[in-house]
Amino acid sequence: MVVDVAPTVDDLLRGKGLRSTAQRRAVLEALRGHPHSTASELEARIAAGPGAGALSRQGLYNVLEDLDGVHLVRRIEPAGSPARYELRVGDNHHHLVCRGCGRVEDVDCAVGAAPCLDPLEDKGFAIDEAEITWWGVCVDCRRKPAADPAPAESPVG
Template sequence: MEQSAGDLLKSKGLRNTAPRRAILTALQGHPHSTASDLERRIGARKSGSSGLSKQGLYNALEVLTNAQLIRCFEPAGSPALYELRVCDNHHHLVCRKCGVLEDVDCHTGVAPCLDPVESKGFAIDEAEITWWGLCAQCQETVAGS
């Protein structure tokens, strides 16, 4: 993270609280984390005691998502996932077998990168795309069977 968690919060006019800093820090190096993943990471950092209620965690996740400091997305069949990569219109690849999830840059570089056949009066500003398939490792496993 180029800026410290405290600086990021300040840049969005948010209070610099320990739970918010802990979430931003826990997402570093761990993109696509669930709330449960974050709870474990934050709890582990504080000698086995989370120091943050589940409701407090979800409240902080909502505040950070609304401020566009983190992104929340929900691939089909998966709990909500959180990541630090925001406002860049990237997409995701998901392996149907092992569940590995990878970021994919938008090839057009502008949002939305796809236009629907019919907008039905919406002013469209984003497209969220998830491609499903088998990762290279799972392809090898299937081929070797």
């Protein structure tokens, strides 16, 4: 007989010293299966969910800050993009970001232990983590036909 011993959302919250509130549970559930979600995406998913409770935009940001503070979620901030949140924490993974559509994909740490990249000089810091973001164009965006060039202006005569 196999017994499911995966921790519940309540267990995760209480294990980090947080009360298990409906708002915190809703945010964690909204992130399941949807890594790299923005606050707007989470807000829409929570509002559309079953038994959606009232969660203001400010309330959502407060919950995200609480969850990030105890390392139940990870906040990433790719340049030019709103902050994104994911449940994958504590494993020192990195990210690929598409310049075309903004898609974000996880990339496992090449070394397997943090930090997986060392600077040439540590400047006296005790380094324990490296956060790396690679930028490029995803396969879907590369398959799209190039945009038509703007029509040339007619010469004025």
